[in-house]
Amino acid sequence: MTQSDALFDGRSFAAILFDMDGTLLSSIEAAERVWTRWAAQFGIDARTFLHGIHGQRAVDSVRQLNIPGIDPVVEAHKIMLAEIEDVEGVRAIPGAQAFVSTLPKDRWAIVTSAPRALADRRLAAAGLSPPSVLITAEDIPKGKPDPACYQLAARQLGWTADDCLVFEDAAAGIRAGEAAGAPVVVITATHQHPMQTPHPTYVDYSGLHATVRPDGRLQLGSASR
Structure with a gap:
């Protein structure tokens, strides 16, 4: 050198x-597919927050959404399982x-x-x-x-x-x-x-x-x- x-x-x-x-x-493609499907359960348009999920823990991203009545740890685990299943791309x-x-x-x-x-x-x-x-x-x-x-x-x-x-x-x-x-x-x-x-x-x-x-x-x- x-x-x-x-x-x-x-x-x-x-x-x-x-x-x-x-x-x-x-x-990014797989992660955004999974998060989009997850957000739809709560009537949330994932496009409003997808830019912020990258680079931080899923549980922190879920907490930042302030969805009433959910357990962020439980939801982050669900997202993880879905992401393990979807690695296309x-x-x-x-x-x-x-x-x-x-x-x-x-x-x-x-x-x-x-x-x-x-x-x-x-x-x-x-x-x-x-x-x-x-x-x-x-x-x-x-x-x-x-x-x-x-x-x-x-x-x-x-x-x-x-x-x-x-x-x-x-x-x-x-x-x-x-x-x-x-x-x-x-x-x-x-x-x-x-x-x-x-x-x-x-x-x-x-x-x-x-x-x-x-x-x-x-x-x-x-x-x-």
């Missing part, structure tokens, strides 16, 4: 922490599989707002192998944008979050990475509208590459923006 193509002024990182949905794989973000395959197994993790059963199902559907560290909704008391999920992933890898690089796509996740003190890269493959962000932004992984230095630390480079 030359200095000219190195991102973050050539800074190296102990590890890379990836969000899952919208960052390593696209599940779930696929890896272009270049994601090749990118993570270059990383040492103990130097990357996935940090997702999905429950573990759903994460496993979607990763399999997208043809992606889970890493040794996979942080899911059950592992943390608060979901994104709380930084605890990224801090936990970093600790399990043996590092601190501010020494790691975060890949994200959604506002809640970006805020979680920022709050954890980590530099952030934004993947926009599933975005329907431009996002205003100060972070480096890429459609997918096609122009990105990671280099493992002799000391084991990682540097991120880009062939083009």
Whole structure:
């Protein structure tokens, strides 16, 4: 890697922490089908809130709807079961599989707002192998944008979050990475509208590459923006 193509002024990182949905794989079609069917039971037009479900736990999205007389935990579980059944169209973000395959197994993790059963199902559907560290909704008391999920992933890898690089796509996740003190890269493959962000932004992984230095630390480079 030359200095000219190195991102973050050539800074190296102990590890890379990836969000899952919208960052390593696209599940937007399946998720929105399930949420649309679920919302119809309550006479809610899903188009009024679908933009906000991505990047956070289902139970938090349900709570934000303030539907009278329901148990958000129960409803989130129903949604999860439906999402496990419907993985049609779930696929890896272009270049994601090749990118993570270059990383040492103990130097990357996935940090997702999905429950573990759903994460496993979607990763399999997208043809992606889970890493040794996979942080899911059950592992943390608060979901994104709380930084605890990224801090936990970093600790399990043996590092601190501010020494790691975060890949994200959604506002809640970006805020979680920022709050954890980590530099952030934004993947926009599933975005329907431009996002205003100060972070480096890429459609997918096609122009990105990671280099493992002799000391084991990682540097991120880009062939083009």
